[in-house]
Amino acid sequence: MTAEENTSEWQGGDEAFVPVATESSSGAALDLLRIVRINEEIKRVVSVAFKINIMALNAIFLAKRAGNAALGFGVLSNELRVFSKDLREGMMALTRQIHDLVAEVSVILQESRYDRVFAEAALAAPDHAQLHTVLERREARHGERADRIASLRRGLRLAIDDAARLVELGGVLAKSAKIEAAYGAGFASSLGQVSGEFDGIVEEIRSSLDSLRRSGFFGGSA
Amino acid sequence: MKTTQTIFEDGGHKWTAIVRDPAKPEFLIDTNEYLVQHGGQGLLLDPGGSEIFPAVFSALSSEFDPSKIAGIFASHQDPDIVSSLALWLEFNPQMKCHVSWLWGSFIPHFGGKGDTFVPLPDEGAVIPLAGLQLQAIPAHYLHSSGNLHLYDRQARILFSGDVGAALLPAEKQGLFVEDFSSHIRFAEGFHRRWMGSNEAKRQWCERVSHLEIDMLCPQHGAIYQGADVQRFINWFDELHVGVLRS
Structure with a gap:
């Protein structure tokens, strides 16, 4: 599924969820649904980032075979592996924040019944x-909990922004790999194909992160 | 709103039944709650589910200060027994919940902390209430595998949880059993299905036969008093339980 398809399902899902929640809990229920969607998108990015790792490993072997003509490509492939690892770590940190948010929002849902x-x-x-x-x-407790959720929400948004900046770096690396592929002599075609795949995957991650930033959870439209 | 009815009073020692809410939705089973008062403190027996908390609270608070409830006695773990626990704890976070040790780690899903719970051993225990010694009586497998009843020797009252329960029709909402033979028809199907062990039933009948009981107070239905108490015990003793249909 593409990020665009995900986004449209996201909007539809929110709308469909509202009527089953009680009036007092609908805000928290909607937040919970949005958090779940964010988490699904994060899992998707983690999976794609892992794919980059495997692709970069293969690209390093290919560069070795290409020899001196692909030295630059090899360096960039290695950097893409590091990027993949950093991105996965960033996403795991996001998952932990998501866990904290789910815990807080779940308490609100339970408390709204008691309210x-x-x-x-x-x-x-x-x-x-x-x-x-x-x-x-x-x-008073609700106020404290709302403050904690607001703080977690801000933290999550900042972490997504950090991940987006990291992905910009990944984009630069993928584009540079494309240029380096052109100097790959007899391997130029193969290297070009691999660098094109890198570029496509980084673009996919960027799109996912953009949709996360537009989430209704952060006041966006998605 | 539920109503309160004093069923025993001797100075500061009092039993109050909290019963019959005409506004209760039909999809919720009707329940009886009981408040034992002694020396200015209260013990609430099977306080009920969270959905009926407003009705129980408003009835109880018209009679008694909820912050003076020192403890809750839960005959077993069902939601209609004690899912309101977290709500009662709002009034007195130090309140204790006396319940079979078997459910000590299950009931906290309804609320409370580790020190909220006083685990009752299988053989029963004394529960003190401002100098009054209440006795938790084993009633395991009737119907829950960790099940206790509460006996007040001074008041000669046995709170019997689901034992003695009857699912009464709308036109028979009296607090006390008036005609045993017609009443027991509304208890029969319940006991056959919900009580899972004939052996446990036999032991319970034997155990409570030795107690002096003026009133047997179930969590659903009407209260047995006087000769109807022994009538019920005899009837239950002969009933074949643990069957799907009567």
């Missing part, structure tokens, strides 16, 4: 002072 129950209790016993104290305490 409804307490609201009904307050209607049934409107003059109960202690119940109002409990409601105020819960409200």
Whole structure:
């Protein structure tokens, strides 16, 4: 599936999810759905990054066979392997942040059910002072939790931006590999094909990260 | 909203039944909650599911300060028994939940922390309440594999959880059993299906026959009192349980 297809499914998925959530929990439910989608996209990027690693390894062997004519290509292939590793590590860090977000949002979903129950209790016993104290305490906890989620949200966005910058570097490496492939003498065609694949895959990752940055979770339209 | 009815009172020692909510949705099973008060403290027996918390809370708080509830007794682990735990803990986070050791790591999924739970051993235990000694009585496999009832020797009341439960029709909502033979028809199918062990049932009947009981208070249905208590024990003793259909 392409990133574009993913994006359209993403929008449709959000819309479809809203009616099954209760009014009070729909915001958290929508957030949870968006987080799940982000996580799926991250898994996809990790998988593609691993593919770059294997491709770069093969490219290094190819460059060795091409000899002096592909020395530059070999260096770039090696850099692409490092890029692949850095990208996967960055994505794993994102996954950990996602885990923290899921934990916080899940608590909100559970608490929203209890909020409804307490609201009904307050209607049934409107003059109960202690119940109002409990409601105020819960409200304060909700505020603290909202602050934590906002902080995690900002952290996740920054980490995605970092990953996007890393992918820009990967794009430069792939384009440079294309140029170096042209000097590959008898191997130029093979090296050109490999560098073209690098370029395509980096473009795919860039597209995934762009869709993540446009996620409704960060206030975007996707 | 549920109503409260005092079923025993002797000075500061009191049993209150919290029962019958006309506004309860039909898809939720009706439950009885009981509050034992002694020395200004309360023990709430099978406080119910989270969905009925508003009804139980408003009824109870009209009678008693919820922050004075020192503990909860959960006869077993079912959601209609104790899924409201987290809500009650909001009023007193130090509140203890007395429950079979078997469910000590299951019920925390409803709420509470490690020190919330007081595990009850299989043979039962004394649960103190401001000087009153309440006795947790084994009722394992009736229906839950870790199941206890609560006996108050002074009040001569046995809280019997699901044993004695009856699924009553809308026109029979009295708090006490009035005509045993007609009432027990509403209990028969429940007991045949939900009680899983004839041997456990036999042992329970033998055990409670030695207790002085004026009232047998189930979590569903009506309370047995006087001669109906022994009638019920005899009926249950002869009932073949652990079958899909009667």
